[in-house]
Amino acid sequence: MGGRAFNFLEPGSFPRIPTPVYQPLKARFQVLLQALYVHVGVPTEAPEKPDHGDLDFIVCTPITRGSLDSVNVPHDQVKAALGATHCILVDGNQTSNFAVPISRDTWRSLDHDGASTETFYQVDVHVCADKNEWDRIMYFHSYGDLGMIQGLIARNVGLVLGVNGLKYPNPPHQTLTLNQDFSAISRFFGWSIERRNAGFTSRQEVFEWVINSRFFDASCFRTSGDGITKVKAERTMYSDFVTWVKDQVTAGVVDMEEYGQRRERVRKEALEEFGCLEEVETTVRIFEARRQLKQVFNGTSVNAWTGLNGHWKAVKVVMDMVRERHHGEGGILQILMSEGENGVKQRVLEALRDSEFSPPTENSSSHGIGRLVY
Incomplete structure (x- = not known):
């Protein structure tokens, strides 16, 4: 008001x-x-x-x-x-x-x-x-709550549609913007731009237009739950749409496994449609490699590979040498992704050989260090 x-x-x-x-x-x-x-x-x-x-x-x-x-x-x-x-x-x-x-x-x-x-x-x-x-803004806020209703349909297939366009949520990674052109977005969802531009004379016409999306399935349509924001009571058009959809189908048990598989199929199709599949796959691959790097390139692993027997100062020096030689964690990450764990181990042993430290021998001190510069 x-x-x-x-x-x-x-x-x-x-x-x-x-x-x-x-x-x-x-x-x-x-x-x-x-x-x-x-x-x-x-x-x-x-x-x-x-x-x-x-x-x-x-x-x-x-x-x-x-x-x-x-x-x-x-x-x-x-x-x-x-x-x-x-x-x-x-x-x-x-x-x-x-x-x-x-x-x-x-x-x-x-x-x-x-x-x-x-x-x-x-x-x-x-x-x-x-x-x-x-x-x-002119598109998304036209026809009352229509933009919010379209956003609800997008949420049901694991995407986010708002005034800033179509987005791909991918926790724990950063949300990716797929496209900001509502004409392209509408074509992807199967919403006729020509029909929309012709105008609607009733809410019923709006509702019938929006469910023409090829991704709308009334039998498993969710209006609440994870990822779906609760809408204020004064959004009567939105509320009327939710009620209208519920009246379209007889309540039944939703196969959640099939529901989840369908969401992932649509999400992948969206990545392919807007040319973002390789970007997301690369992001996930690097994320997983970084997580693996923490498990591979750490004090415990380097200590075991070098046989330095818990002399942590020496372990740190060797690790710092590897970082300096390969331009930091990013360079070591590339070695891990291209050569695997053995590639990282090889660089560690090369650094050890060039360091002031020698592998332990039977006559070594309690720390297992043959040569050490303090």
Whole structure:
């Protein structure tokens, strides 16, 4: 609901805006903002929505900048253009809020029972860093909760879909961004961009469009659990979709093994589709090699290979020599990956031979050291 940002104003200062009022109002403010920003848009509203809490504008590329590196038009210019009397202003790639007084001459229905409370429209202006971000936000936030519903479908196949595109979670490794082009992402999921661009006149049409994804399976569709964020109660379109899906199928036992295998098939297909399979496989291979390196190249192993019999100072010197010769842990890792454990052992023994230490003999001291420089 509008006005949440302006909690210092009286309750009731931001009435809901009926759709017949909202549409011409949106068009008027859009024209005003287009004099300030190159790209100005409002995400397409959810179908069958009777009223609105505020007006949300997505903008980028100032026509007049506050400074050379600024992504904002100077706030005072935006405030003046909108005719706002109260503002909550944020610089940079953020959202600023503007309270614009409602004229009772243009909205006479508000003049009820002699009410004295001044009323406002809340106009939110979100400034994007660039046109690519503008495109993503305009797509993901169109048609109400549709973007969140698409994200839920992605979660069911082990992927993450949000305003920053499609991502591949791969714990304990860093999450990988697969693609940020929603046209390409939609093609991968089997969502018709042409149908979406034609628009929806009802929630039912939205729901039918989104389940056309080739990865949607109502019989094992999860709406909660690991990896799925709980959605706020006011997201009624999202909640209605969840209820609608549950009504489509008869409850039964889900084969979790098959469910897991299907997820992994889709995840691999996503990597192949967006050219990231080799990158992920390399990441996993290096991760496993690093873990193995810790098991192979450590004091205990080097002590055993060299026969230094627990003279840990000598062990450290040999290990440091190996690191220096092979440019640190990364170089040793490459030896392990290409030659295996024996390759690392060979480098350790080479360092031992070139060090001040000799392998232990029967006449060695208790530390097993033949030559040692202190």
